[in-house]
Amino acid sequence: LGSSRRKQLREGSVEAPAPALSPAEEPPWASETVQRVQHLLSLRDTEQAGVVTRSDVQKLQEEGLPCSREELELVFDGLDAAGTGRLGTEEFMAGLRQFLSSQKAAREHRRRKTASRRVRLLLPSPALEGAGSEEHRHFTAFMEQLATDNLSEEQEIWQLWVKLRQDEPQLLDNLEAFLAKMRQRIQEARSEKEALEQTLNKRVAEHNKDVQQLCELLEQQIQQQQLRLQQQSTVRSQQHGEELQRVLDASEREVQRLVTAQMELERRCRSLHSSQQVTSTENQQLQESNQALEQHLQHLHQQLQHTQGCLRTVRAT
Template sequence: GVMSGFLPLLWFQKLQEEGFPCSREELELVFDGLDVAGTGRLGTEEFTAGLQQFLGSQKAAREHRRRKTASRRVRLVLPTPALEGGDSEERRHFAAFMEQLGTDNVSEEQEIWQLWVKLRQDEPQLLDNLEDFLAKMRHRIQEAKREKEALELTLNKRVAEHDKDVQQLCEVLEQQIQQEQLRLQQQSMARSHQQGEELQRVLDASEREVQRLVTAQMELERRCHSLHSSQQVTSTENLQLQESNRALQQHLQHLHQQLEQTQGHLRTMRAT
């Protein structure tokens, strides 16, 4: 309850339960901001002044949302000894400054506010320099961001072009490999055809030689038979004829073997 003009935190919580148009967290935030000494209770005058300021900031925030402008924000800055001397215009200026910084940390904001007020009171030119510096830094950050985006775009483009070049190179190499394989295949076929023709010529020559020897053997046998029939041949001549016939038969047999080997090679070449 209310004791000796002081309001405890529990009383604030009961306000929310009784339909007060603020959330429990907002009421606790108001209480903590007003309770500078940390006693856990507030004087009625402190509470009235702080609540009026809070409700005023809430109303301004609602109007701000209705206007849907993103350039400025109305922030709740609770009255502490370090914030004394700052009027509403100064707070709005500070809110715009914090908007540029892009921070939402309440403790950091309060520390910056304290520095802001001190600089405004003691060294106003430094505060102006700080604002100019932050504006330049913000501009440089934006430029760096744009340069980074442009660089990423360029890199992505180069990567895409590199991938395209690699793909084209792979296609060219694949075509060259296929052409080389085809050339080797055709060369092998031509070589096989040439070897086949050479074997065919050898085979034809062997067949002609065999035919010549067969003819010679037949002529020799005919002469032997003719001489033997006329009984005009001597024993020496007969032996010579027999020896010539044996040599001719051996040579003929050798040629037959060569002919069979050549025919075998030719069949193998034609099969492949």
């Protein structure tokens, strides 16, 4: 695995040659990345100070560095020529700094190359400027037959037209026939598209009509169901009201009966109370009579004792 990555590193350096930047020309993001890697490596255990292993490189990507895991491993494998899996910290940092700078330079070189290519494409072509007015009128008439309204496409077709006129004039007729055939097919496709759109619109209208009818039918059914439920609810309410009225009448009769019974009980209570008062008066009178009789009895008893005493005295004399 290490040898294959070193091979990729060597091939990448051959495919995209870019001189390494000096420390003064080093891009800011590369310097910040190197400083961040140094800080992360310094946070490890003191036993690993000065040494970078493959596991350390794999953990660096978990910290959100702008380099991918493959790029970091590529740098590590390119420096680890002996395949020991261990590098000095300074050696790894120097290789990482050189890799980041070369990657930046390569991207800048590709960007400038792409920009110059775009500029060349935008500049007017001498072949276009040298084309005759008759040729241009013929091309314009042909494009009017094609009925195109895209200026970029027309420019591309014109460039192809001029190139074929210069390099392969015998193919120009084939181009005209091909474009005419394509125009016919496009028109047929448009006609077919319009027919399909009309059919689709018709089916959509029919579908909407069916949906509308279905909605109306469902609405009628819902209204009928609501009316039926309302009638049933009215009947149930009426029956329930009648039942409640019967229960209320029965309750009123029961209350009336209870009131009558209560009045009878009150009358009896009053009668008993009157009887109790009379009885109490009679008892009091009886008690007074008993007391009078007891007093009279005591008086008679005293008289009897006195009489007996007198009799005993008389007998004794």
